[in-house]
Amino acid sequence: MTISIFDREDIAGRPGPRYRAIADRLRDTIRSGAVPPGTRLPPLRDLACELGVTVGTVSRAYALAASRGEVAGEVGRGTYVLGQGLHAHGGTGVGSAAFLTMPEATVAAMKAALAPPAGQTEIVGAAMTALLAERQALGVPSPFNTYLAPGGEERHRRAAAQWLSYGDFVLQPGDVLVCSGTQQAILTSILAATEPGDLILTEELTYHAMVQQAGLMGRRVAPVDIDAEGMVPDALERAIREQHPAALFIVPTLQNPTGATMSETRRRQIAELAARHDMSIIEDDIYGALAGERPLPIAQFAPERTWYATSLAKTVGCGLRIGFLKPPPRLLERARAIQNGFGQTVPPLMAELGSRLIETGDAAALCARIRTEMASRHKMTADALGSYRLTADSAALYVWLELPDTWRAHGFVEAARARGVAIAAGEDFMVGRTDRAARHVRLAIGQPQTREELARGLAVIASLLSESHIGIVEPA
Secondary structure (H helix, E strand, C coil): CECCCCCHHHHHCCCCCHHHHHHHHHHHHHHCCCCCCCCECCCHHHHHHHHCCCHHHHHHHHHHHHHCCCEEEECCCEEEECCCCHHHHCCCCCCHHHHHHCCCCCCEECCCCCCCCCCHHHHHHHHHHHHHHHHHHHCCCCHHHCCCCCECCHHHHHHHHHHHCECCECCCHHHCEEECCHHHHHHHHHHHHCCCCCEEEEECECCHHHHHHHHHCCCEEEEECEECCEECHHHHHHHHHHHCCCEEEECCCCCCCCCCCCCHHHHHHHHHHHHHCCCEEEEECCCHHHCCCCCCCHHHHCCCCEEEEEECCCCCCCCCCCEEEECCHHHHHHHHHHHHHCCCCCCHHHHHHHHHHHHHCHHHHHHHHHHHHHHHHHHHHHHHHCCCEEECCCCCCCEEEECCCCCCHHHHHHHHHHCCEECEEHHHHECCCCCCCCCEEEECCCCCCCHHHHHHHHHHHHHHHCCCHHHCCCCC
């Protein structure tokens, strides 16, 4: 069924940009129960004509509703109401619903920041076979028949400390907790370092799942300006003085989505500001091992207040749900208690497998392969899109693309989707000012399973960049 639920007078009377007014009217109508799940919304051009706005405005409205988890689009079928979505449950909905409801890409998937295939199936498969055989030969209980203590056993933490240590940043097994991925490490850090109602500062473009986690736990999140090197210390100091945050969340190496890496000088400045204002730091270093010249982490300069989190997901393989957290020493047992209280013990098989890959050197070998593969993929991307403004680091799993004046991010994402390519809009990463990245998209060039798939996706992107959104034919 296709119905019109958009009251032109109501939309005209709402403050702010037209696309947001349309999306808010849709949200209010869904919440009232007047529009049941499964309702098909008007096509873009029909609604644009009805409301006297551009197709791009309606496209942005639908994209905003999708980011809130309220609607979903399907190529060839249109846009349908899902329900009240994530937003109704207290989350921000930034980016996540668009990821969850995106139909399978038919040409190229370039939306999720995943490491490319680099022999993981063969290497990890062989490691698992050897692991299970050895345990059986030794009469050791199977990892399928046991639980682990919160934070992992000594041998798991020893391997974690080995993986995390580099340069002057040297850890011991007693410094580290093993987690079920970086997201669990970040959530543990939020719960341990802040209280409900506290404010967490972060880069104005950041990892949207952290924003959701903070919101679900009753914390507030506010943005800090960034530049080509990441978070700007002067802007951070101003935000601290004006807003009195409890913590800072930051990704200083291969920052997501821009790929920026912060200098050691700036890391020291961030650490000094946190110490001066007694603020906790949650440092997400999930991409750090991929960096060619890897600066020391902020945790090196402020160990007494930094929660350092990472995992094997981006640097070895996303299927390895194993992460690591170095809390401030005095709060390590608090972090362990939070893991235990949430029932978030590490799956024994993942702990054993991750430890084995680190101990044998297979994890480091896979990371090196991924780094080499990404350098080749960045060259392909530069060759295909070099005439446009790309922000990229050859080790990052993505590039940050500035669109021509004829495009806005959500319209471009929808046009790419109609041609079988899944990418992410810049607004999906914004904290607060969602119009700031309205002309940027992130291309996750590590996600395609082959270079041929990447080449097909880049060809579609290059073709769209040369067109005006006015000329794009929307799906029926």
